[in-house]
Amino acid sequence: METSAYKEYQEFLSKNLALDITRGQPAAAQFDLSDGILDVITDSSQVKDSTTGTDLRNYGGGVAGLKEARELFAPVLDVSPDLMIVGENSSLALMGRVMMWALLKGVSSESVAWQQGDSPVKFICPVPGYDRHFTMLETLGVEMIPVDVNEAGLDVAAVRELVEKDSAIKGMWLVPKYSNPTGITLADSVVQELANLKPAASDFRIFADNAYAIHDLYESDKDTLLSMYKTFEAAGAEDMLYLFGSTSKVTYAGSGLGFMAASPQNRDHLLKLFGTQTIGPNKIEQLRHVLFFEGIDGGLEAHMKKHADIIRPKFEAVLEVLEKELGGTDLATWTKPRGGYFISFDTKPGLATRTVELAGAAGVKLTPAGATYPYRKDPKDANIRIAPTKPDIEEIRVATTILCCALKVAASE
Numbered sequence: 001m002e003t004s005a006y007k008e009y010q011e012f013l014s015k016n017l018a019l020d021i022t023r024g025q026p027a028a029a030q031f032d033l034s035d036g037i038l039d040v041i042t043d044s045s046q047v048k049d050s051t052t053g054t055d056l057r058n059y060g061g062g063v064a065g066l067k068e069a070r071e072l073f074a075p076v077l078d079v080s081p082d083l084m085i086v087g088e089n090s091s092l093a094l095m096g097r098v099m100m101w102a103l104l105k106g107v108s109s110e111s112v113a114w115q116q117g118d119s120p121v122k123f124i125c126p127v128p129g130y131d132r133h134f135t136m137l138e139t140l141g142v143e144m145i146p147v148d149v150n151e152a153g154l155d156v157a158a159v160r161e162l163v164e165k166d167s168a169i170k171g172m173w174l175v176p177k178y179s180n181p182t183g184i185t186l187a188d189s190v191v192q193e194l195a196n197l198k199p200a201a202s203d204f205r206i207f208a209d210n211a212y213a214i215h216d217l218y219e220s221d222k223d224t225l226l227s228m229y230k231t232f233e234a235a236g237a238e239d240m241l242y243l244f245g246s247t248s249k250v251t252y253a254g255s256g257l258g259f260m261a262a263s264p265q266n267r268d269h270l271l272k273l274f275g276t277q278t279i280g281p282n283k284i285e286q287l288r289h290v291l292f293f294e295g296i297d298g299g300l301e302a303h304m305k306k307h308a309d310i311i312r313p314k315f316e317a318v319l320e321v322l323e324k325e326l327g328g329t330d331l332a333t334w335t336k337p338r339g340g341y342f343i344s345f346d347t348k349p350g351l352a353t354r355t356v357e358l359a360g361a362a363g364v365k366l367t368p369a370g371a372t373y374p375y376r377k378d379p380k381d382a383n384i385r386i387a388p389t390k391p392d393i394e395e396i397r398v399a400t401t402i403l404c405c406a407l408k409v410a411a412s413e
Contacts, residue, residue: 005366007409009362011076012402015372016074016208019399021324024174024180024341025390026249029310033303034251037292046291047284056283064267068312069257072293074211074299077243079261085270087281088319091246095207096136098242098260101142101251101273102170102205108239108269111203114170124162124172125156130180130209136376142152144374145169149179153186156193167200171207177225178212181372181385182344183337185223189204192226195235209244212340215305217312223338229261238263247289249341250304311341314388317401331411333385343386344372345403351410352381358406364399 041047047056050068056060064070065086074081103115111307114121117314118210120143125134127146135317145162147157153176174185174194186194194206208228215223232241241263247256250413262270293299319336323346332353335344349354352369367385370376386403388396 002369003408003412005405005412006331009203009358009405010280012362014365014404017402018365018400019363019391019395019402020160020365021387021391021396022365022367023390024249024362024387026253027390027392030307030389031252032305034292036295036401037288040288040295041293041310044397047287049283051203059279061280061283062273063280065259066283066286066290069259069374072290073119073245073247073257073259074261076245076300077210077229077259077261078228079243082194082317083229083261083263083267084259085262085267085274086257086286089246089248089252089256089258089285090255091248091260092132092136094245094258095133095209095242097274097277098207098270101270102203103142105273107205108265108370114203120168120302122166122169124169126175126179127171127374127376128181128378129173131177131367131371132158133377135372144375149182149184151184153179153190154194156190160193160197163197163199163201163204163389165200168270169199170201170203171205174206174208175212176208176210176228177223178215178337178340180211180340181338181342181383183335183342185225185339189247191228191231192235193230194310195232195237195240197237197240199240203240204240207244208241210350211245211248213245213272214300215249215341216304216339217306217308217315218307218338219308221338225379233263239265239354242266245293248329249307251289251292252298255285257286263407287336292401309390314391314396315343317393317396318386318388321397321400325401326407331407333392339349341387341389345384345386346380346382347383347384347407348411350406352378352384354410354413355357355403356384357406358409359403362402364402364406 069086070081070084106112124141125144126149147158232238243261246258331349356366356369370378372383
């Protein structure tokens with residue numbers, strides 16, 4: 001096999017590169033934007049709950065989190081602060097807690113546990129989707145049912161056909177804005193149709209992981225998500241929805257805040273259960289975030305524009321290389337997101353696994369092919385997730401060039 005792509009690939013092999021575009025991690029320059037959070041508290045007199053006077057170094061203060069933190073992040077999920085719960089650093093941990101309590105105790109004081117003996121619990125999983133969502137369900141023994149993502153964000157007709165006939169389907173994942181990995185945002189019509197579902201299971205819940213709600217790349221050309229809670233509330237279906245978010249890609253990934261919003265009934269139920277696990281979250285860390293953003297001219301919105309300025313050129317570099325190397329061919333298609341953390345790349349069917357293997361041998365580590373599907377089984381063996389945020393621009397260009405070269409070699413084989 002002496003194709004030009006093969007010769008180029010041999011040259012890459014000889015360079016002993018080590019490039020990693022597996023996960024959507026922020027770059028160090030993005031973390032630097034939040035370094036002021038480290039010294040925003042300078043005196044113990046600051047660590048008082050403004051409402052109750054509680055010393056935040058002590059126990060107490062409530063499971064729902066600091067009032068000011070709930071007020072700060074409520075606009076991110078487009079809800080009123082009284083619907084918010086602010087926890088520790090991970091929204092995924094909040095999702096896991098809600099999921100496990102639903103399996104064990106149900107989703108309200110009137111409902112029964114989702115898990116009843118050996119009866120299956122099923123979940124709708126939009127694909128391609130977020131691998132950690134799928135791993136959680138697989139670990140908990142929940143059966144996953146894939147439904148395709150489309151240009152509107154979701155094949156709602158397929159969802160309706162499933163959930164309105166099968167009472168074993170208890171929930172569904174969603175990444176409603178700048179979906180992982182496609183970067184697609186739900187169309188207004190999709191949000192409205194979801195709010196008007198009539199599930200066979202009265203305790204059906206949608207887990208909307210709005211991780212990229214404020215992660216726009218282009219201020220003048222950004223996606224807008226219809227208010228999910230307000231839409232569901234207008235349809236009388238607010239109990240069907242859980243909303244989640246975090247500061248993992250806003251401040252520090254390892255020591256930020258996870259938060260969620262739920263209807264009054266859902267929130268009261270969850271707080272009662274959460275209260276059996278903790279006396280309260282780390283409210284000093286919550287106070288750090290409140291004081292930090294209060295001290296920024298332009299606040300949270302201005303902070304996120306600085307993030308966009310750092311990562312936008314990286315996305316553009318990936319798209320530039322893809323177009324140069326593969327534009328006009330039938331080897332692949334890819335998304336061009338206006339926000340979020342990923343680019344979804346689809347090879348011709350049957351080539352993704354081999355492409356990832358070849359790229360890995362040439363020093364480019366990618367998320368395994370199939371990871372964006374339940375049970376790691378992509379029926380077309382086509383989808384590859386590109387995460388361009390952490391490496392520098394030159395590394396991104398090289399890694400993307402190698403990916404394209406690997407695909408050409410895989411196709412020629």
